Amino acid sequence: MRIFYKAILLLGIFLFSSCAAYFNQPMFQEPSRTGEFSKSTRLLLDLPPAAEPVEVGVYNFSDQTGQYKAVENGSTFSTAVSQGGTTMLIKALEDSGWFIPLERENFNNLSTERNIIRNTKQEYIKNLNPNEPPLPPLLYAGLLLEGGVVSYDTNIITGGMGARYFGLGGSAKYRQDRITIYLRAVSTSNGEILKTVYVSKTILSQAIDASFFRFVKFQRLLEAETGVTQNEPVQLAMKDAIEKAVHDLIIEGIQKQFWSSQGGKEVNDQLVADYLAEKEKDESTLLLDRLQVGREGLNSLGISGGGNLPDNDYSTQNLGFLGRLEYQRHFGRFFNVNLNTSVFKIDNGVQYDNIFGSLDLNGQFALLPNDKLTPFIYAGSGVIMSVLDPVDNSLDFGEPFFKVQYGLGVEYFISNKIGVKLYGEHNLVFTDKLEKAVNGKRNDYYYNIGLGLNYYFKL
Known part of the structure; x- marks a missing residue:
């Protein structure tokens, strides 16, 4: 009986160590819901309003890694990262309030529909209403945003720990991947690349399990096991990196005086100071979260x-x-x-x-x-x-x-x-x-x- 209590105690320890996932296991079908915020969504939503939003066009923000999703026996035809980078970027630009995104990804569809409207109006003007106003012109973009996902690195760090004694055992494992994107702003007036930002985001996967295997009496075997695995969604990590890149592009544009907030110089200076302090910390951090320190003297x-x-x-x-x-x-x-x-x-x-x-x-x-x-x-x-x-x-x-x-x-x-x-x-x-x-x-x-x-x- 004492062994049984030990088994229950060990299983309880492992379950409570990841209780957030274990006690929220999906049991029923769930309805559709609004998409989750990433860690960087609030950065965009909390930005002060822009003095004058800028019209931007995004033709393509694509997966440039060429990687396919890895499986145990090789790879599949499914890509490692989402192919919807352009859509995510347009949503981030809209959420920021600093840009007016223009449709460029499916411009042929837009042009075709405008031709249909134009032809219909011409027939209507000729036959029924000569005073029908013409179709208004399209907006043009002052900036083009280019770039894409440049790398998706898997298993940059893996590890775990476990123990087993007298039929009682448990283990914990983790794995970290990384996605990297580049985003650049190009002036449509002269083709100059005004600014380029580089953002990376780690993707965490965890697994915890516990088991008990023991003969408690003659011909009586007690066996129990449980576990939980958590995988950070790649799509959410990609969304987070894109939103952080848009935020950084806005602040670096303020620093270079390409645009401004409604609050003027005081608000601009505070935004830039906070960003530079965060950037200095990020640039002093090596891969695997190793912090660097510059020595003051020899x-x-x-x-x-x-x-x-x-x-x-x-x-x-x-x-x-x-x-x-x-x-x-x-x-x-x-x-x-x-x-x-x-x-x-x-x-x-x-x-x-x-x-x-x-x-x-x-x-x-x-x-x-x-x-x-x-x-x-x-x-x-x-x-x-x-x-x-x-x-x-x-x-x-x-x-x-x-x-x-x-x-x-x-x-x-x-x-x-x-x-x-x-x-x-x-x-x-x-x-x-x-x-x-x-x-x-x-x-x-x-x-x-x-x-x-x-x-x-x-x-």
Whole structure:
């Protein structure tokens, strides 16, 4: 019975972890409904009104990837992305209120219908009403909007996790795809490309499942499983990217003074400032949401504190304190030289304890030098000596010993000047006399763990 309760508990955990999808499973046919907003629809609807909407024509905003939808056994004749890009773009232009979209995609149909109207009016004027007004002229576009979907990348990142124990198991998997579009505005008066914007949108797919398989009694098998899969619609992702592109085109057009809002310069400046702040953040973010940070200078001063754990001849090995000051000089993006001085306590309880000081010189290598979260490794050499007399705790510098050290850590940049770092370090001393006890051939070691701040500056 206890096993049954465990099974119910595990299944419950997995179900509640994705309860939004699990408890909204479709059970009945649903009527048609108005299409959903994307994440960027509100950006367009919240724009201030334009001083004067611009007539635009969209002949074709197409799928330029040439990709077909992938299946397990190859591919199908269904395309990977929607072929209705022109329709989505026209809807986005209409929603913004900054443009007057003109029919150009099916212009032949429009021309044919106008010819029918014109011929009918001519017959009506000739036979019945000579005062019948002529057919008004067509509007012409001051801008043409061109571009399309340029890429659809699948499986740019996949992953998951799972566990199974004694017949109980569960797993979670995810996959991320990406769609990319370009949109450009072309002047019809001289053919100049006024502006081009580039937007990408990720598409997330998730799957969570849980199962239970166990003989609970002789010839009695209990088996249960459940799961849920969520796939972000490609059409909605494409709509989101197009709407974001239209929004960006409007703001960049305001920046270049191609058009303006009704609120004038004050409203325009605020729109541009908000957009540039968002654009700066986007441009500092690499693929897979890796944030980049520009370094303020090639020099840094650091302070850190932590603990010291000895690995020596005594059986009692307690955690002592660690304090450190350091200076770093960077040579390029990846490499820097680190000079630091440390004060720490080696604590072996009642057997031995003393305060030590060390001076170290390290070479440090940053694995992801421009990322906001940067792992690093380092190695070097230094000298260590005791600074107190172990008998009366008076200031007394002991014999210096040569050592080498290596370590690894991670640094998180709060800004381009300040970084928070966490590190761990292994120190190998070339003597067995560090703690005044010699036992066997093994030299003394110790470990440092620290947390600190780095301040970056220019000389």
